[in-house]
Amino acid sequence: MREDIEHTRDDMARYPSLAGRAVLVSGGATGIGASFVEQFARQGARVAFLDIDDVGAQALLASLQDVAHAPVYLHTDATDVAALQASIAQARTQIGPIGVLVNNAANDVRHDFSQTTPEDFERSIAVNLRHQYFATQAVVEDMRGLGGGSVICLGSTSWMIKNAGYPMYTMAKSAVHGLVNGLARELGRDRIRINALVPGWVITEKQRRLWLDAEGQAQIERAQCLPGYLQSEDLARMALFLGADDSRMCTGQQFIVDGGWV
Known part of the structure; x- marks a missing residue:
C-alpha cells in the first residue's frame, strides 16, 4: 500500500488561539497521544501529559527541545482516580x-x-472510560474560570x-459518546465544549x-x-x-477521522 504523502510543518494550519493555552493530555507518551503532545506544543501551547511509560515520555521530551514551552511529564496511572486528580x-x-x-489514555x-x-x-x-469522566470533572472549574474550554474525548x-x-x-468506547452527549448541555452553559474525536x-x-498483516492491509484498501x-x-x-x-x-458531536471507512 502507498504510504501517506509527507507534509512539512509549514504546510499545516496555525491556530493563534492555542499559543500559551494550557493543554492536558492523558496517555501522551507514545502513539496517538504523543502526536497530540507534539502538535499542541508546536502550536505554542503549554502542554502537560500523563502516562506510565517513562521511557517513551523521555524520548518524546527529547524530541521537543525546540518548542516554545517544554511539555511537562507526570508519571500517572490514569486508572487510579486519586492519582489522576493529584x-x-x-x-x-x-x-x-x-x-x-x-x-x-486507552488500551485496546x-x-x-x-x-x-x-x-x-x-x-x-478504568483504562478506557472511567478516567475520561473524572479528568473532565477535575478541569471544569479551570475552564469556567477561563470563560470556556474544550474537552476532547477519544x-x-x-x-x-x-x-x-x-x-x-x-463497549467502553461506545459509552464515550454517551458521556459527550450527557455533558454537552450542562457544560455548554459555561462555554465549555465537549466532543468525541x-x-x-x-x-x-x-x-x-x-496486528497489521497482509490481511489487514487488504482490509484497509477495501474499506x-x-x-x-x-x-x-x-x-x-x-x-x-x-x-x-x-x-x-462545536459541542456534543463526534468527529470521525477514519479515511472514510464508516
Missing part, C-alpha cells in the same frame, strides 16, 4: 488553569469474551463497524507490530475511501481544531 492539580501549578483536556488489548472475569471488566472500564469506530475480539473495549484504524508502531494509512498526526490535526477557538460552536 496529577491534574500538579499540572495546574506548572502550566496554569487547564483550557484543553484530551482524554486519550484483545480478549476472549468467554473468559472475561469481573476483574478484567473493571480494569477495562472514541473509536471499532464498535460502529462491529469489530470482534475486544468487546470490553468497544473518533479514530479509525490508526497505524501506529504498536499496530504495525501486533477506506481514501488510500494510505491513517496516521497519528491525522488525529492530532483534528484535535488542534477542536482545542482552538475556531471550533467555538
